[in-house]
Amino acid sequence: MELYYTSHVMPQLSPRNLSSGMAEAHQAVAFQFTITPEGIDLQLSHEALRQVYLSGLRSWKKRFIRMRNSVISGAYPASPYSWLFAVVAILATMYTRSDPSMGLIAKIQEHLPVSESLSVQSQMVVLALLLGTLLWFSFIFTMRLCLRQLLSYHRWMFELHGKISNTTKVWMVLMKLFSGRQPLLYSYQASLPYLPVPAIKDTLRRYLESVQPLMSAAEFERTTTLAAEFENSIGSRLQWYLKLKALWASNYVSDWWEEYVYLRGRSPIMVNSNYYGMDFLYVTPTPIQAARAGNTIKAFLMYRRKVNLEELKPSRIPGTVIPLCAAQCERMFNTTRIPGEETDTLQHLQDSDYVAVYHRGRYFRLWVCKAGRLLSPREIEFQIQRILDDPSPPSQGEEKLGALTAGDREPWARMRKQFFSSGVNKRSLDCIEKAAFFVTLDDDEQGMMGDDPTGNLDAYAKSLLHGKCYDRWFDKSFSVVVYKNGKNGLNAEHSWADAPTVAHLWEYVLATDAFQLGYDGEGHCKGDIDSTLPRPQKLTWDIPPECEEQVSRSLSVAQALADDVDFHVFPFRDFGKGRVKKHRMSPDAFIQLALQLAYYRDRGTFCLTYEASMTRLFREGRTETVRSCSNESCALVKALESGEEAEACRRLFRLASEKHQNLYRLAMTGSGVDRHLFCLYVVSKYLGVESPFLKEVLSEPWRLSTSQTPVQQMELFDLVNHPEYISCGGGFGPVADDGYGVSYIIVGEDLINFHISCKYSCAQTDAHRFGAHIRQALLDLLAVLDTDQKEPIRSGKTQAKKDQ
Known part of the structure; x- marks a missing residue:
């Protein structure tokens, strides 16, 4: 008897790709042992173990960066290095036998439990650490309180252009002084004022x-x-x-607004709630669908990295130093709206190493990382092309499964609980819901093109808003759509964020795709390809007839809604x-x-x-x-x-x-x-x-x-x-x-x-x-x-x- 434990699910093979699939399957095996009469024959794959090590190392690096950023943002508008300055300053005054604390040092020394067992020098260091830390926290609290009060001043918005009051001029100077230097994405969060309740x-x-x-x-x-x-x-x-x-x-508004306006709605979120963003109006950077998908997915992942590392500059009111709340960025990726019978919920994960892809009725898991690094645009294009070339048909009931997310919420919640809470369906649904985002490879061509550019532009908008009503996953925080002619766009779910947050992301993606990543002379993505990349994993489903009937009913509801939109x-x-x-x-x-x-x-x-x-x-x-x-x-x-x-x-x-x-x-x-x-x-x-x-x-x-x-x-x-x-x-x-x-x-x-x-x-x-x-x-x-x-x-x- 032989037992095999693999680090990846084995890819489905066809005669067309049998030889390459066997090679990938061999590399996927992390370790293998065989039970024989002589004992256990253990074989280890060093490459697979190396991948496990690199994945863990990458995870710990992310944790460290998040911890470091939390410290920096927690100290803002002060600097973490100011703590060392405070401690050294207190220690220096103690050596000069002056007491800037007005007796506080002596009080602390009296109640220090280990003071008798410490030398005089050690006592001074401990006292300096305690008092310096106390003063540092007090300084941060005071700075933050002052910044919050400054940000609560809004009279400047109501003053006429060119007629700025002296109060506003003083406020502008103080804002620059208290804003600090090089804030991270979430640095201002603790200093933002609370929304007031009007009279x-x-x-x-x-x-x-x-x-x-x-x-x-x-x-x-x-x-x-x-x-x-x-x-x-x-x-x-x-x-x-x-x-x-x-x-x-x-x-006092946001949690109720999210709950009662969005999540408790029982009607379809397609058309009624979700919104869309379009590609460039007059140009398409490449006509190759896989290449456009490669650059687009890469640009999204680059933006996600900036969000995770807080490298994005805080959004501000144009032309000012006034920051805007960045809380909506936290749930931009790895987020899904989960249906419930009475109310939906938002599920957010810290990270996800793959995206979910839909093409011709099939769902795939596409890994976007290998050995702790993001795949290059050319590698993502290579993987997308594999999906486009995959001849396998959809499973029974798989093709229009996405219609459940387009119809009424209560039937979808019941189907999810009844048929997707265990087994192969749960694993496949988890793959979609826990993905970084959703990608649809659409077989249609869209854009401002042909003999009727105006009419085609209208059709393009309708396609992004609802598609075929089953080829988007409307519950994901956003779904990227890449068309056959290279045009793209996105459909965004509304409960987690508003349009300006998604628009900021989409601007970055479009600009990065066209001006930073670019394409070669033939329209393909730039970079090299690692031929050992495992094939995208086709998800498997076991959809019973009762669920298929509900899919049809949800599709009918969604289709009627979509057909009614002018x-x-x-x-x-x-x-x-x-x-x-x-x-x-x-x-x-x-x-x-x-x-x-x-x-x-x-x-x-x-x-x-x-x-x-x-x-x-x-x-x-x-x-x-x-x-x-x-x-x-x-x-x-x-x-x-x-x-x-x-x-x-x-x-x-x-x-x-x-x-x-x-x-x-x-x-x-x-x-x-x-x-x-x-x-x-x-x-x-x-x-x-x-x-x-x-x-x-x-x-x-x-x-x-x-x-x-x-x-x-x-x-x-x-x-x-x-x-x-x-x-x-x-x-x-x-x-x-x-x-x-x-x-x-x-x-x-x-x-x-x-x-x-x-x-x-x-x-x-x-x-x-x-x-x-x-x-x-x-x-x-x-x-x-x-x-x-x-x-x-x-x-x-x-x-x-x-x-x-």
């Missing part, structure tokens, strides 16, 4: 102001009465509980932020007002508008809502549509822009409306009390949901010498069944890319029609700023009638 009367006042233009006089009076009753009854009680939580928790993506090249900034106006405010004008022309009315704003100025901050539809924006739209004089429209334009900027600043600095009301509602549910006001507020539909994708690392791209390497940004599905989802990215000085979504099932919405309204609204608003004549402004609607 309830201020939140209610801002809420009423935001809904006034959307209601009749009678409706507004009724809502005002409800708000007053809420404030005078249970409002103060709910506010008290919320303030108590704010004293205890690091962020998408339109278009680049606006007539002008960009450069032209807008010449008029001393915020580009974001300009676009938001254009969206208000476009929606009014599209639907003939105004609606509650959601614009995403970040609260990452605070610890563990996520997002807040800017209610972009205001009294001022409505007045501007009505003036434009009624043909008022240009001067009057310009004045209203300035007022609306300033109002929007103020709303955005309030949201960023913790004085928004919606997160506060959301948390008050959660507290009311915990207490078992009903509030007609809160119930009504949280049931209001967001028929226009908007978000800007920020460009955070413009230095990585050279738009002067390589203007064609432009990111197209990303988008998301519609929030309301009868509304629009609009994402936009401002690239350089002369380009704005728009991503518009709605539902075919709503007869009142049309993505292409709304896109045309946006384009015309942008042109009309610029005409308001450009014209100097006191003449009526002709709207796009009026101009169209005259052209007819």
Whole structure:
């Protein structure tokens, strides 16, 4: 009898690769022993044992680096070396027989338990260590407290450009002094201020102001009465509980937001929650699918290494030293959303040495490390090509298994518990869920190409958002999609982080792929290939008929949802932020007002508008809502549509822009409306009390949901010498069944890319029609700023009638 113990699962072999597979299988054997009548014949593979040793060494190196970084970040804004300075300084004063501690040294010496057994010199050293460490911790605490107070100052955001107060000038100097040098990624975390709880009367006042233009006089009076009753009854009680939580928790919003807005949702996360990011708009670095996958995967792993080693610089507000919270980076890789019958959970691992790959209905494990090093892009390309060339068919029920992650959450949770909790299915599912990230090798070709580039760009967006509804793993923190023609993109799960965090990652990947890693003259990745690499491991499944039936039902639900999504993506090249900034106006405010004008022309009315704003100025901050539809924006739209004089429209334009900027600043600095009301509602549910006001507020539909994708690392791209390497940004599905989802990215000085979504099932919405309204609204608003004549402004609607 012979027993074999292997360090890897044996690869599946076919006649085509039998000889190479046998060689790899031989190398995979770590040790082998044979039981014979003469005893046990033991054979060791030195190469395999070397791999085990190198893997362990790599693991311990990572632990050491994490420990070192924890010490550095824990001491920030002071330096760990300042501890040695404090100890030496105390020791020096003791040798000079001076007592800077004002008697504290003597008190410590009296209570030192081993003082009698130590020499005088040793006692001085111990006392210096104790007192120096105490002073060092006190110094760190004081520095951190001062930095937190400085970061709590937000008045600078509300000051006019060029009119900085003396207080802000002093604050800027102190910020530079207390910010320290060369902070790591998480260095600022302990110094960030906590998100404040706004006064309830201020939140209610801002809420009423935001809904006034959307209601009749009678409706507004009724809502005002409800708000007053809420404030005078249970409002103060709910506010008290919320303030108590704010004293205890690091962020009074984020955990509830993650739990109740994302993880407790039982409807599909595909389309409804997940979002996507696109490749370069006009170029594809290589047409070879395996090569593009090789560089892309390598770039992701390089970014992960930077996150693990905290080599990324902390994100800051552009043009300032003000840091943003980096907590969302912690769960970027090795993270999966695990379905539950009542609520989902997030599973995060410290590390993972492989990625999960999907191709033509088969799932593979692709190892990305060997002998303690990351594979080169050329080696990853080689392994990807092996997957592309693998002729093996999918197992029974394997091809469309991913549809479980695209359908309703409760059936997926039941199937996972019933059929994936043991045996081969558990091992294969664990492989996917514990992978660094998920990769789909898509057989379709996508991009802005062919005879219909506009239509193909729309199809590209839909493909990234939902694909075939079974060829993505929507539960992974993100899934990378590489198409047959070399185009790529990604689909991101929303609960663990917001779009700016993923956008920062995606910018790095695109720039590293094109400008740092590059390709050879034939379009292949650069580098050498280790021919002894074990083949990617094909995962095996045993899917019973009952599970297959649920896969079909989930696929039907997901397919109906995907087929209902109408998408339109278009680049606006007539002008960009450069032209807008010449008029001393915020580009974001300009676009938001254009969206208000476009929606009014599209639907003939105004609606509650959601614009995403970040609260990452605070610890563990996520997002807040800017209610972009205001009294001022409505007045501007009505003036434009009624043909008022240009001067009057310009004045209203300035007022609306300033109002929007103020709303955005309030949201960023913790004085928004919606997160506060959301948390008050959660507290009311915990207490078992009903509030007609809160119930009504949280049931209001967001028929226009908007978000800007920020460009955070413009230095990585050279738009002067390589203007064609432009990111197209990303988008998301519609929030309301009868509304629009609009994402936009401002690239350089002369380009704005728009991503518009709605539902075919709503007869009142049309993505292409709304896109045309946006384009015309942008042109009309610029005409308001450009014209100097006191003449009526002709709207796009009026101009169209005259052209007819």
